[in-house]
Amino acid sequence: MAQEQQEGVESNAQEDLTQKTIDTLEIDLNNELTEELEEEAPDVDYSQLSKEQLVNLLENELSLINSEGVKPTLLKKAEALAREIRPVLDHIKQTDREAALKAFVADSGSEDGFEFKYDAETQKIDALSREIRGLKNTYYQSVEKEKEKNFTVKTSLLQRLRTLLEDEGTRETDASGMKTSWEEFKKIQEEWKSAGNIASPHNGTLWATYNALIDRYFSNRNIYFELKELDRRRNADLKAELCEKVEELVKSLESRPMTREILAEANHVFEEYKHLGPAPKEEQEKLWQRFKVALDHLYDAQRGQFAEQKKSMQENYDQKLKIYEAIVPFTTYNSGSIKEWNAKTKEVMAFQDQWVALKGIMPREEGKELSKKFWATLKTFFHNKGEFFRQLESKREQNLELKNQLCSDAEAILATGEDNASNTQKIIELQKKWKAIGQVPEKYKDTIYDRFKKACDSYFDQKRAKNKEVEAEFEENLKRKIDLIERIEIAAANKDESSLDLLSAFKSEWSSIGFVPKKDMQATQKRYIAAVNTYVSAIGKLSSKEKEQAVLESEVELVRDGESSRGLFRKENDIKRRVSQLENDISLWQNNIEFFAKSKTSDRLKAEFERKISSAQAQLEELKHQLSIIQEAI
Template sequence: MAQEQQEGVKGEEQDDLAPKTIDTLEIDLNNELTEEHEEETPDVDYSQLSKEQLVNLLENELATIREEGSGAAQLKKAESVARGVRTVLDQIKLKDREAALKTFVEETGGEDGFEYKYDAETQKIDSLSREIRGLKNAFYQSQEKEKEKNFNVKTALLGRLRALVDEEGTRETDASGLKSSWEEFKKIQEEWKGAGNVASPHNGTLWATYNALIDRYFSNRNIYFELKELDRRRNAELKAELCEKVEELGKSLESRPMTREILNEANHIFEEYKHLGPAPKEDQEKLWQRFKEALDVLYDAQRGQFAEQKKSMQENYEQKLKIYEAIVPFTTYNSGSIKEWNAKTKDIMAFQDQWVALKGIMPREEGKELSKKFWAALKTFFNNKGEFFRQLESKREQNLELKNQLCEEAEAVLAAGEDNPSTTQKVIELQKKWKGIGQVPEKFKDTIYDRFKKACDSYFDQKRAKNREVEEEFEQNLKLKTDLIERIEAAAKDKDESSLNLLSAFKSEWSSIGFVPKKDMQAIQKRYIAAINTYVSAIGQLSTKEKEQAVLESEVELVRDGESSRNLYRKENDIRRKITQLENDIALWQNNIEFFAKSKTSDRLKAEFERKINNALSQLDELKHQLTIIQEAI
């Protein structure tokens, strides 16, 4: 009996290499199944797309990966499209900025003071690209975390298995002890089977260690060698059943087409096959070859579908050719009506939507040429439309001439030195006419406004200087405003009584008080803002952002009530500088993220940079909101 047990142990030691070899083959095939059959992303010439088309393209990709559950293949394709679009966008941004700088230099004679803000479509493309990249990164990060979790689980299971093997080899047990040991061993096997995949650098080592410990366990239990043989026979039966399932999938292709769901089911069966223990040595290789041949039938069927794809590519080409032929007449369209141009634009955009909606690929060379012609035709139409709207710019020149005439009339009234109701009414009428005239060229916007405002302000300043009663009223207003500021400062010291309602009452009372002497205007305004700021800080239920908003609104209300807007101009410039700095920082951080390698350290660095970017984006939105409030006031 002892001799038979020793021969059984020796036989098991000779079988040690078999499961390792098969598992290694299974791991290699699994990698092939997940990598070899990924769909190829067709080459697309994004440089022919307009910004709006690039936005539509990225939105479609984003919708696709959301609808299909953000699988690896879909995410990879979407990220590839986003990367291609980003390259084209960088060229567009550079071209737009250089054009704006050139125009600025031609108008001003130098680059000092040049600022450029990208349009909404460019920012939208940036945002969509980041969102796609964020979804892809989140997907792979979650996979990595899951693999790391599985690695820890399997490492712990190996520790339990190793302790069980060591205990089994160093102590003598009775039948009950052997039974409990066997139950623990089967429990570890089930938990191992339930654990998911781990990162490939650890996968081979874990499987090798796992199989080695299993063999050691059975070797230590040589008295129950027959039990091991029975288990191997059972594994052979289970593997044969799995072979039959994959073979049935292959037979089912006679009545249904090959789909991704079929491949997913086959891969799921393959995972079950991997987690089964070894079969008898004489059956192990035969079973594996049978299973592999069954899988090959499925993938041969998938490759056969490529021929069908060629037919589909030709059909897509013919459909897109009809769309191209339909938009050719648009290249010679002309009209003098904005409404007609917009209607025609709606029509051609419908054709563009049809083009984009055809998701299938076309033959490479023919498709590339057709796409080039299609986007060129679109570009011609929009160039013609742009020329029409450029002619409308001449209307702004006429508005500039009208506003120059109003400036001359206001300056003539000022030069006459008259101060009576009729001249005052004339200046007011000039101001009303000014508001009724449309926009002027951007480069003259500030200078023409400053000229007109200076003439009107000078007239009313002279009017104030000649009216002593008005000056006395101004002095009284100064006293009233000073008293109000002192009450606000006193109220700020009592934080329990501070509230938004009382703040509104203070602001309403300030607005009800008239003008103050010009020499005191800036000082009293500065003191009022400081008092409001102190009072707002004393309101405990407001956040820091709400407090800043309340102070800013107070300054805007001052300007609307006729106070000096000099402080708001300074604040506007400060906000613009902060916005520019934040945009530069965000672009730099986003660029740095692209250069990080795939590792645990780089993941932490990426997370830190992404946190910085999110904080900066939040600050950027708040600054832009403040800038909008200021611009509406001034």
């Protein structure tokens, strides 16, 4: 008897410790599951949704609750949705009311008498949100009431168990009484097992009292000691089976990833384990440690998966951040070229494809903000591009009108049948204007060009037909000019007979000869200038400045006679460069004079710089004179 009582006390202490461990682990498991549900919550920007879409979201959540029953996860999800929609709804209300007030003040002139009623969709969102909160409150109130009821039930069961123990100690033991007592005891156990959860502050106390009373019951009933041992043996077998189930779940992780379903199944097995009675004391702790090791392995895998998931989420965020930073400069891009816009669009679309290809999730708040900024940046780029093409299309319509007018002008000139120089110049000017005008709408591009080209080609074909006689005259002029050039070259070889008067005669004769064929114009002009330069060099009485003046005048006369002005342009640029250099030198020297001190040495230096300035100014006047001659000619 003493040995059995001692065994009961040890069993009582061991099971108290085991139960506390179980309660602690249960809290940890619930916390883990809550964190998991929060991690997997979808990421939606509700401010981008319409009122109708918000109503549909809330109605869908209520429909899901009504179809699947009131469950904590569904209520929590629906209530979280309503909570996130609330600031969006407040903003909508404020915007609608301010718009209505603004319109009222615009009509009446003041805010007096203003009344406002929100539209049906806004009221619907409000009503659905309140209904969700009501369902949540009702559910948790019912849960609390159920816990209170369970507390009462379990307190009553403990009292019945105490009464049973007291009866065991006062009445005689017989087969009938032992059977009745045992049946009542098993009934109390079944009812305790069937009773639900209670408020956590009382849970540990009730479990400790329950296990203590059970131990006392078995300890006080010596006749049932063997039955108790058999029951513990059976519990040990059942707990071993539950250990195997959890171990099988652990083993399954070798071929599949960790999921919520695996955790839910392990939690269910854990509930079964909790409600089983004690095993033999020599196996009780071993079984529990075996079960706990397997369960810990599952949750270690889950925590490792969470850590890996967070790492993956951060890596995904970092990659998307780089993509966002890469497209930010595109928001300020601007160009007048379609080709360049299309090239930039390809670059932007490539970044968008990279973004979409990254399928993993990001940290909730940071990812939400980054996504918002990324799509806003894309929107800005395509808005700018659309604005460019809208302006381009408008400009092309204007260009079409301008080119239609040019076609009409060219056709009007062609209709006169006159191919004089004035009309030819007009056609040439129309062609220049055509080139200066930009593109027209694509569908008119070929037709408008063909129309203009046809009018211009017809005019010049008509002109060419009349110019065959002129070409013969140009060939004769070419022969005369070549003959004149050869005479100038021969005259240049006789330096004694070279004079400015003879040069003037050569120039007069050159001016009297008409145009030469266009293909020979440049070569003839170049040879003539060379001959004149040689002739001027042969005039011995002229200074170098007079020779340079004579050559310049010859080139100017050529331009006035309608020859190419390309050489004069080059000479003009050269003179401008020299003028600029002289002006800079004069300015520098004048500044330097200001720094000379009053001394004999400084006076000499000052005199030297003044001579330089005087000489440079004379050169500057001469160059400016040459420049004016050239600019007057061209």
